[in-house]
Amino acid sequence: MAGTDKTQTSITGGPAVILVHPQLGENIGFAARAMMNGGLSDLRLVAPRDVWPNPKSFAVASGAEGVIEAARVFDSTAAAIADLHRVFAMTARPRDLIVTVATPRDAATEMRRVVGEGAKAGIMFGRESKGLENDDIALADTVIQAPLNPAHSSMNLGHAVMVMAYEWFQAGDETPGRTLSLGRTDLATKEELMTFFRRLEPELDACGFFHVKEKRPIMVRKIRNIFQRAGLTEEEVRTLHGILSGLTRRSRTPGNRDSDD
Amino acid sequence: MAGTDKTQTSITGGPAVILVHPQLGENIGFAARAMMNGGLSDLRLVAPRDVWPNPKSFAVASGAEGVIEAARVFDSTAAAIADLHRVFAMTARPRDLIVTVATPRDAATEMRRVVGEGAKAGIMFGRESKGLENDDIALADTVIQAPLNPAHSSMNLGHAVMVMAYEWFQAGDETPGRTLSLGRTDLATKEELMTFFRRLEPELDACGFFHVKEKRPIMVRKIRNIFQRAGLTEEEVRTLHGILSGLTRRSRTPGNRDSDD
Numbered sequence: 001m002a003g004t005d006k007t008q009t010s011i012t013g014g015p016a017v018i019l020v021h022p023q024l025g026e027n028i029g030f031a032a033r034a035m036m037n038g039g040l041s042d043l044r045l046v047a048p049r050d051v052w053p054n055p056k057s058f059a060v061a062s063g064a065e066g067v068i069e070a071a072r073v074f075d076s077t078a079a080a081i082a083d084l085h086r087v088f089a090m091t092a093r094p095r096d097l098i099v100t101v102a103t104p105r106d107a108a109t110e111m112r113r114v115v116g117e118g119a120k121a122g123i124m125f126g127r128e129s130k131g132l133e134n135d136d137i138a139l140a141d142t143v144i145q146a147p148l149n150p151a152h153s154s155m156n157l158g159h160a161v162m163v164m165a166y167e168w169f170q171a172g173d174e175t176p177g178r179t180l181s182l183g184r185t186d187l188a189t190k191e192e193l194m195t196f197f198r199r200l201e202p203e204l205d206a207c208g209f210f211h212v213k214e215k216r217p218i219m220v221r222k223i224r225n226i227f228q229r230a231g232l233t234e235e236e237v238r239t240l241h242g243i244l245s246g247l248t249r250r251s252r253t254p255g256n257r258d259s260d261d
Numbered sequence: 262m263a264g265t266d267k268t269q270t271s272i273t274g275g276p277a278v279i280l281v282h283p284q285l286g287e288n289i290g291f292a293a294r295a296m297m298n299g300g301l302s303d304l305r306l307v308a309p310r311d312v313w314p315n316p317k318s319f320a321v322a323s324g325a326e327g328v329i330e331a332a333r334v335f336d337s338t339a340a341a342i343a344d345l346h347r348v349f350a351m352t353a354r355p356r357d358l359i360v361t362v363a364t365p366r367d368a369a370t371e372m373r374r375v376v377g378e379g380a381k382a383g384i385m386f387g388r389e390s391k392g393l394e395n396d397d398i399a400l401a402d403t404v405i406q407a408p409l410n411p412a413h414s415s416m417n418l419g420h421a422v423m424v425m426a427y428e429w430f431q432a433g434d435e436t437p438g439r440t441l442s443l444g445r446t447d448l449a450t451k452e453e454l455m456t457f458f459r460r461l462e463p464e465l466d467a468c469g470f471f472h473v474k475e476k477r478p479i480m481v482r483k484i485r486n487i488f489q490r491a492g493l494t495e496e497e498v499r500t501l502h503g504i505l506s507g508l509t510r511r512s513r514t515p516g517n518r519d520s521d522d
């Protein structure tokens with residue numbers, strides 16, 4: 001997860017991606033790009049339909065050229081998975097087979113465990129037109145089926161590889177669900193925020209904003225809550241001071257109100 | 262989740278997908294297909310670069326033609342999101358902005374909540390070459406950043422839409438992580454399995470497999486464990502009976518052993 005060194009992050013020992021009889025060169029390229037996004041690098045092709053290497057794959061690779069160059073071509077699915085200990089088959093269509101069916105998320109968790117134990121895993125994807133054949137699925141330990149719109153559950157090949165590469169990475173990632181990104185500034189302290197309120201509220205008194213006296217406490221609370229909730233930075237509190245200075249200066253200079261508008 | 266009626270499953274009230282200045286028609290088509298996979302249908306385009314409607318979008322739609330036909334085109338991002346209550350911006354590149362950053366998973370959970378409360382949500386995606394501009398990101402409530410290989414975190418536009426459509430669907434889905442799919446048969450009962458063992462073990466005695474007598478109990482346990490663990494169906498137990506019948510018939514017919522091989 002740490003660092004941005006290409007070599008380090010692309011060699012993960014993650015699952016091999018096995019494309020069985022892929023038809024379009026572009027889709028092999030899209031699959032390679034998706035693999036790179038998820039930190040995967042072991043691409044295997046079983047008897048691709050078109051010429052290999054395929055220039056159309058490189059055309060859409062966007063940085064994943066290395067994955068395509070290192071791809072290995074096999075004559076059969078059995079040969080492509082021979083060195084693997086745990087094999088998954090991704091398919092949209094449930095067949096008349098007795099198989100363990102896992103979600104992408106559950107499968108990714110299992111892959112992390114298997115790989116963590118020093119074993120080698122792989123995920124098979126079928127050809128674009130009809131997915132994996134039963135003979136290929138029978139070679140897998142587990143079928144992966146993504147819960148998707150039942151009326152349109154068939155994914156584009158590159159998209160299917162993206163979902164698995166994404167879930168593989170998520171299964172090993174600890175990014176918190178939600179964070180505040182601060183750019184180059186720091187969050188304001190409560191004292192900085194209070195200093196702003198101690199300037200704002202007297203100005204609101206002076207301009208007659210709190211004209212119903214008994215409602216002043218509740219209005220103050222509501223106003224403080226707006227700025228409190230925003231999670232302001234130091235810089236933003238300075239901007240608010242500037243706005244306040246500008247608005248109050250303007251209202252104190254008679255004649256300006258109309259001439260500037 | 263239930264049923265396969267196209268109309269029903271594609272109108273979900275899910276988030277709108279807003280493509281800001283998309284460049285390639287193919288990517289709009291791939292985005293539409295990904296939306297259909299996740300049950301989304303509200304596609305909005307902000308000033309697409311090429312002619313619209315674009316035949317290249319339809320060429321890759323694979324069933325999502327309806328989403329493309331219903332897509333609305335806007336002149337500006339502000340116009341495209343005007344009716345939405347909660348807007349997300351997906352970007353690979355952290356900018357110098359003070360923003361809440363969420364993972365796709367966390368954002369999808371929030372979208373389900375927002376939509377469940379009757380509000381309208383949307384997700385903005387930037388142009389292929391450089392993603393969203395800061396002016397667009399500033400219009401969003403939350404930035405979505407997928408945890409991915411830091412050396413190659415930039416996703417293809419269609420892939421990025423796929424990740425969000427996938428997470429949107431997962432956030433409302435209750436498929437168990439792992440199930441056994443049985444095809445057309447039922448799991449075998451323990452009695453059916455025991456009946457097989459009560460045939461198998463005497464045959465193994467007869468052929469001399471258990472030649473070390475004191476090891477018989479542990480060997481029986483190991484053999485039973487193999488078949489126990491496999492989670493066999495009725496049909497598979499019948500197949501095992503057939504194998505046993507075949508092998509024992511063969512060994513009892515003198516002369517067959519050589520002539521058939």
